[in-house]
Amino acid sequence: MVEMEQLQKEAKEILKQGKVKFVIGYSKGSQNLTATPVFIKKPEHTSRLIWDPTCVQNLVKFIVDDKQKQSREKKPDERPVGIVVKGCDSRAINVLIQEKFIDRDDVYILGLSCEELGVVDEKKIAQKLEGKKIEKIEFAKKNNLIVSTKDGEKKIPVKDVLADRCLECKAHFPVIYDQLFGEETEREVKEPYKSIKKTESQSPKKRWDFWKEQLEKCIRCYACRSICPMCYCDECVADSINMAVTAETTAEEKAQKIKWIERSPALSENIGYHLIRAIHLAGRCIDCGECERACPVDIPLRLLNKKLEKAAHELFDYDVGFDHKKPSLISSFKDEDPEDFIR
Amino acid sequence: MTKDFEPTIVAFLCKWCSSAGSDLAGVSRMKYPPNVIPITVMCSGSVSPLYIFNAFQKGADGVLVSGCHPGDCHYIKGNFYARRRIALVKELLDFIGLESERFKMSWVSAAEGTKYTEIIKDFVKELKPLGPQKKLRRDQ
């Protein structure tokens, strides 16, 4: 078991010693049922840190944020940032190190093992409650959620409402950390790609009908990109409206920025955007599921990434985020890479 | 689908093997349907997934990426990266339901004019019954 007190104690210690400039962790959410990110600068505030299956967010995005902020500052505080991570999140850190976006020394990692569980899926909980409004939600030991609605309290075993990604997670403890909390338990995952199985087994037409309906909904709020720790580019190639401009950028460069997709939320442009995003996350997505969680119109974005995760694993024996010393999926090859699709 | 449908294929051919192979098909006066528009690139390794998506978005009915056989790459290993990259693009396009017939990769050496001819013939033949590619295409 992860002892919350130990986590708080360690966070307090590193803040006290000035080892880190601040600690990013989870605290109790205000209204929504999940935990909320918290940025703790003072040792006395560490009691706000929590850890339970409502800690859904991948906080690594804020490391990216801080790194980008640092690059704009004249005299940045170069001390590491303390961060609370789950197994999946830790792999995001590994990818960032692999891609040299951050150094290992930029982060002080407080790793949490998800042990038997993982985190919950808000939508699944809502489904369990059949649309009833949640008045209060609490996590009780023995892995139950106590949810209060107008009809009174209801106990929901966490296992019944775990996020799909947790059910498919191959490594539910951190692969990189400075301090580990909880056990490095083993867990066998029978179907690591279960969520894409249905779509995969359908006819191309069915698959298309499904994705057409899903992607037509996209309003291009870019929450998926904004929340993704791997989307750290200053300028997204998939989007014609943003542009990183410096004093050196010439008028021609600005004028010649390619509009691979238009900003109109038309189906073709939405597909263009999501295809580019998916292919750019191939070998980089660590399946934290944040894109899908953030999506206000419930597009199952995770499936696109999962499909490529599966391809990377099955075709190229590549698993993301386990080794930051290896070259990336697309910047490496093996002589025996499959080519049965090539004529 | 209509019998008169003539698909448009955008073919990214590497300069050293596949484009040369298509030249050989020409020199040998082989015949294949005029549905394919070649874009010669330096190496199949330089074909970005964005090019492929973009071609479909702009209304290509089929896209071909063709490079040197493994081991023959003019740039030593560009085609190996292409092979991996294109495999991923293919998986993705298949997954969203684009007919897998619409996107192909081939190895065509400078000596394989015949192979190039066959590939184009077969490609056109396979695309015709599918009709125009409307899934990724922008509304015009």
Place this chain on the structure above:
Amino acid sequence: MEKILTKKEFPSWIKNLKSFNVYGPVKKDALWEYERIQDPDKLDLNFKNTVLSPKKIIFPQREVILDFNHKKKGKPEIQEALPEETKNVIFGVRPCDARALTLTDKVFEEEPGDKYYLRRRHQTVTVGLTCSDPPSENCFCTSLGGSPHSTEGLDILMTELNHKYYVHSFTDKGRELMKAASDVFKNPSEKDKKDLKQVHKESEKKIKRQVKELSKITDKLKGMFDSPFWDEESMSCLKCGICTYLCPTCHCFDISDEVLSSSPLKGQRVRTWDTCQFPYFTMHSSGHNPRPDKSSRLRQRILHKFSYFVDNYDDYQCTGCGRCISKCPVDIDIIEVLEKVKDYE
């Protein structure tokens, strides 16, 4: 005009609206959205808050302003692309979303008026639905001068009374819509009127969240432009567009040219929603950005809604629908932010 319509008869009303494009909430998977209705049974008035407000029908996310084409050496041709002249009706408009339209009206009506918006607005009848139960846990309309049964911005308000609706029209557009199927309506009884009052009264009590002393907050905001408050509050902001795209009152947009063919040149000038939360929204072509960071952007969102808009249009640019709170992936809660403003320093 005040009438009673049974739930059973409701589809008949819609079926009688042949000359109208009918819009209303439709459930898709777990979410509701306003959509064009072909089959009245699809219209679902027992709905939680839709993701997007009916703003998207009056002020669509993408709208063609003009078509252009230019042949070499010829004169460029520009074709105005105004919305089609149609009659639209939106059912199930939440009072907060209807009030929001009155706010966007202020912006788009202000001289020089915006033809595209106004044409759509004028040719659309809004049929509201009282929120007998708040459609979201984050509803706070009552804090902003609205109510679950507010009629502002509506032509008709429907209130659910068990198996029937109390239908009240206040405008000519509304009355006309009811007349289109006059035989499905019945006159309300005194009990109905009493029930209506009761439901309305109850509905207000069910709004749990609130911001108190907004005017005090507005005053306080005026002095907080340079406060570090915004840094703290925006720490977890992701710079996505959810809060603003989902907001029924936000009206920012971009104008861009979409080229369909480069030679000969052919394309469209389109207007698309834009948001002050995107980092490049205000960036000059030199790269200079007056709002370079997320704290300045959160500040803009709050100040625009609760300070600038108040100065310019004498109203808050927020109607308390709660969408930005419910959908924020990192729990930025506008109510909490406002409350914190009040208590700041």
Place this chain on the structure above:
Amino acid sequence: MNENIYLPKLAKIIKIKQEVSGSRPIKTFRTQFLESSDFSHRSGQCAMLSVLGKGEAMISISSSPLEKDYLQFSILKSGRVTTALHEMEEGDIIGIRGPYGNHFPIEKWKGKNILFIGGGIGLAPIWSVLQTARAKKADYGKLALIYGARTSNDWVFKEELQELKNEMDIHLSIDCEEEGCNEFVGFVPQNVADKKPSPKNSISITCGPPIMIKFVIEALQELGFKDEQIYTTVENKMKCGIGKCGRCNIGKHYVCKDGPVYSWAELKTLPQEY
């Protein structure tokens, strides 16, 4: 409300002049509407120029309202639209809509001395009011211009400035020493401090890069100019031009509608968001 505010009117480029060459080129365009137009502007206002397929850019009108034959724009090549404009030739057709924004309250300044202070492309917004004042010389007191750029190549309206020298005090400057150039070496604010214009019965109009404006205002204040005597123009990213698209605001002000002309007395009350 019959007019569609978003529809540009077609105008022909009748004259193009390369003002500044090099990596940050500036060209001046004179345009004439193809069809008769009720377009009528006042000094300080802007217009939205469009190049079909590229988009629109808000550009200040550098010709005087008294000039009825054409509209003039001096444009720095900077982004997608301005690059396209720079590629155009005389006879090419662009779209124009506007005019937008407020203007210099020149009628209030009758009898006063007007000091124009510009830097780089910042002379363009001033040029309109300068030309108007010059044409109605009798209405005003002394006119003077302090203008500078990085190098003498970067001055706009070089020939016109030479001509004007006969009519008013013109103080040019360059940022760094340059062979064959005898003008003041230093930044514009330094030139202002050096020339010590008198605040008495004077109005100053400043336009240029934000950093220059900041220091010019300080220099003017040093010389005794009151906030009400100092005018400047502000620039922000714009799309609609009519205060609806929501991106050019400085606090509650929309620059496209409530600006771009501000007295320092007004501007200093607004948040620093430009």
Place this chain on the structure above:
Amino acid sequence: MKKRIGVFVCHCGINIAGTVDVDKAAKKLAEHQDVEHSVDYVYMCSDPGQNMIKEAIKEKKLDSIVVSCCSPTLHESTFRKAAKEAGINEFQCEIANIREQCSWVHKDKEKATEKAEKITKSAVERVAKNESLEPIGFPVTSRALVIGGGIAGIQAALDIADSGYEVILVEREPSIGGHMIQLSETFPTLDCSQCILTPKMVEVSKHPNIKLMTYSEVQEISGYVGNFNVKILKKPTYVDPDACTLCDDCTEACPVVVPNEFDLGLTGRKAIYIPFPQAIPATFTLDIKNCPGLLPIACGKCADVCEPDAIDYDMEPEVVEEKVGAIVVATGFEQYDKEKMKEYGYGKYPDVLNGLQFERLLSASGPTQGKVLRPSDHKEPKEVVFIQCVGSRDPELHCSYCSKICCMYTAKHAMLYKHHVPDGQAYIFYIDIRSGGKNYEEFVQRTTEEDGVVYLRGKVSKIFEENNKITVWGVDTLTGKEIEINADMVVLAMALTPSKNSQELAKKLKLSTDKDGFLAEAHPKLRPVESITSGMFLAGAAQAPKDIPEVVAQASGAAAKAISILSQEQLFHSPMVAEVNETLCTGCGMCIDVCPYEALSLEQGKAEVNRVLCEGCGTCSATCLRAAVKVKNITPGQIFEMIDASVGG
């Protein structure tokens, strides 16, 4: 910049015009916004055609042109030259291939015309965004490095040096000469190997342009063609060659005896030694691995007896840095590892020898002064079995390839054996006889006809020692008979493998190797002496097993290639190279991973292109997630427009 483009559609007689309506195509292209001028003509590549282009460029003030004609492999350079002559940059000319890729492969004129228009429009879109470029020139260091002092390296070094360029010849061993100096006589002429090689070795040592560095190894190489920086480790010999008088007193004094490598262990040598009498440089080397210790206390006997005080125990390893413009790699071969050849009793039975050992036995300067005697008992062997293809042509257990020279040298061994022991009998087990080469077949014939050597086709199944004899069991596959020979000596024609450390060196040089570890040539047919790395050339058995004349020919070829670089004042490189947008680059390094030429590196967190190393393949560009790398004149922006043109947009 908006361009003024000229389009020139060639009829190519009827080759194009027969299938493509060239007039229509030219008119169609004229409608393009950036096209100022569009015409067709019967033969664009003819003088009048080219003149037409040149005149149009001048008259219409064109700044770029598209010639719509045959494949760019044929006339791209023609038209680029014409464009240049007319005053526009050669890279402002693009070719639209409407012959090989259009008119020749289609029949339907209407459709072919439409396609030709699209191909041409695509080229127009490309040229519209082409930059003017100049070939990248860079200076050349007119010195060469030759790695390996065998016959290949010696020949290459001499050829280059004779052409007037400085050469640094690096040899790992204390003396140059390689394997050739160990040989007795060479086939098919039976020249004395030492007699023909030593003059060349002396020439090397005397040549004013050759800097000889023996007992040295290449440690590190950086740079690129024309400008390599090499670090060479000079191992200490502890003997000052200038002071040494070759008196040999030291070896007498030295108490340590170890196997002599030169004689492949058939004799011994001291810890201080000269590898062989004709060694170049002629000096002694103290073998530190076998010396009891450098401290005089430990031994110090050699220094004690050295009158000229040539022995210096304080000598330190030295790293010498050199700049060179071209490199010849001639690291030679080795015999197949004996550990893998246990089944033949090699290393187990003293009278089972490998080919080189037998060469030493035959050599007049060898351990037996040219007498063929058994190592075990110094008796003359009366029956000798030679076995070919030991390790070669055995894909399952050993090497799949043919070692090429074994057939010939085994024939030579058998023949020479017979010359030494006329009453002896030689048997040769073989699979095939490969005797391609001038006078080779005749040579093999002589062994059987004149010297009575018995060729047995088949493989040996077992070798074992019995009664002081080596019994060889085998099968003659021609007769199907089982054979048993009680031999006095067995000589194994071992497979040839790349010399040890050659893999390691290949890595340092960024050379690729083939599946067997031999250095890979750039093209097996057309560029056999070039490596894939520009400026590095291959010579000798390091590339593949080969005999002496072939080695010498290849060495001269490599030398000629090297000279062709060294003789340039400047080298030029295509300017169509990658360039990095630093604003977009995040320094992830993926482009660096994929670059086949190591042309990219990370400098202060941003990718940087070495324009000389970059070949412009564009794999970096497709890999970069941020589109921060592009190859000039074939940029994503250009492809974007070309796709547009291709689909008819």
